[in-house]
Amino acid sequence: MTRGYEVVYIFDSTLDETKVDEHLKRFHALLINDDNPDPVKNINHWGKRTLAYPIKRREIGYYVVAQLGTDPTLLGEFERLVKLEEEVLRYQLVLNEGEVPALVVPVVDGQDKDAASDRPDAGSSPDAGGSSDIASGDPGTAEKGQ
Amino acid sequence: MKRARKSCPVCESGVRVLDYKDERTLQRFTTDRGKILPRRLSGMCARHQRQLSTAIKRARLIALLPYIRSDSG
Numbered sequence: 001m002t003r004g005y006e007v008v009y010i011f012d013s014t015l016d017e018t019k020v021d022e023h024l025k026r027f028h029a030l031l032i033n034d035d036n037p038d039p040v041k042n043i044n045h046w047g048k049r050t051l052a053y054p055i056k057r058r059e060i061g062y063y064v065v066a067q068l069g070t071d072p073t074l075l076g077e078f079e080r081l082v083k084l085e086e087e088v089l090r091y092q093l094v095l096n097e098g099e100v101p102a103l104v105v106p107v108v109d110g111q112d113k114d115a116a117s118d119r120p121d122a123g124s125s126p127d128a129g130g131s132s133d134i135a136s137g138d139p140g141t142a143e144k145g146q
Numbered sequence: 147m148k149r150a151r152k153s154c155p156v157c158e159s160g161v162r163v164l165d166y167k168d169e170r171t172l173q174r175f176t177t178d179r180g181k182i183l184p185r186r187l188s189g190m191c192a193r194h195q196r197q198l199s200t201a202i203k204r205a206r207l208i209a210l211l212p213y214i215r216s217d218s219g
Binding site for chain 1: 166167207208210211212
């Protein structure tokens with residue numbers, strides 16, 4: 001069974017992007033299985049950022065955010081490898097089961113178009129697709145990471 | 147006379163879920179020391195206050211927000 005996860009890695013800022021990519025490839029190779037040959041949905045390199053507090057005496061870190069879809073049974077070995085890697089200052093793995101469904105009501109030729117707005121909390125939620133500047137989806141997630 | 151309850155600033159902006167990676171938004175709901183604002187000050191609804199608390203704790207873990215700010219900054 002595949003589940004969606006989001007991992008934030010903080011690498012040592014002395015690494016360049018190619019080295020970081022090599023590490024990521026090595027980590028993500030552990031998540032491949034027969035059912036799911038491509039676990040990586042999206043990788044976003046934030047680049048170097050100042051840390052809010054020093055981690056392992058580093059003031060700057062290289063941030064990467066990756067969205068993954070993988071079998072939970074493979075995560076143990078994955079986390080073990082990430083923890084062992086000294087160039088990863090810190091990582092955080094959270095369950096990311098996608099955005100809150102925007103109450104998709106099957107619309108049959110214009111019927112029930114307003115059904116979604118009947119719920120008080122449904123309404124107009126443009127962020128349901130994660131497009132809002134305040135938020136993108138991360139509902140009901142359980143923390144797994146360090 | 148009872149004061150009218152503030153409306154939730156997150157609901158007003160049309161957002162359903164708070165993102166732990168958006169530290170600028172989260173920072174608005176912390177004190178100068180870096181503590182999470184209580185509901186009576188943040189004015190949030192219960193759902194968003196719960197989300198805020200989780201999001202700030204996650205943001206702290208990945209060093210986007212400090213656990214505490216000292217007087218010197």
